[in-house]
Amino acid sequence: MSIRINKEKCVGCGRCIDACPGNLLELAEGKADIRIPEDCWGCTSCMKYCSQSALEYYLGADLGGRGAVMTIEKEKDIYNWKIHMPGGETKVISVNRKNANQY
Numbered sequence: 001m002s003i004r005i006n007k008e009k010c011v012g013c014g015r016c017i018d019a020c021p022g023n024l025l026e027l028a029e030g031k032a033d034i035r036i037p038e039d040c041w042g043c044t045s046c047m048k049y050c051s052q053s054a055l056e057y058y059l060g061a062d063l064g065g066r067g068a069v070m071t072i073e074k075e076k077d078i079y080n081w082k083i084h085m086p087g088g089e090t091k092v093i094s095v096n097r098k099n100a101n102q103y
């Protein structure tokens with residue numbers, strides 16, 4: 001599974017559900033839930049639509065992340081991808097979404 005949901009941050013708005021191209025997300029007891037975790041291919045669409053930073057991308061050893069977790073915080077057109085390392089360090093990669101097709 002690539003995505004996990006921080007239930008404490010989720011406010012149940014449902015935007016991530018509409019954003020998932022695989023229809024993998026649903027609301028359960030007022031919070032987002034992933035129906036078929038093994039089918040998630042980590043496209044991050046749901047993360048970009050969440051205003052609460054409630055969706056976390058798990059960077060396991062298979063991705064070289066050693067268990068780090070990536071979240072996103074948005075400031076207008078700037079997407080700040082935060083990588084929270086297992087040791088407590090946080091790295092930030094900032095991308096202007098209007099220039100995203102340059103990468």
Ligand code: SF4
Nearest residue numbers: 020040042043044046
């Ligand atoms: S990362 Fe992509 S495939 Fe996985 S739950 Fe989010 S939107 Fe769906």
Ligand code: SF4
Nearest residue numbers: 010011013014016050
């Ligand atoms: S977009 Fe974020 S806050 Fe809204 S339901 Fe999904 S995870 Fe929860």
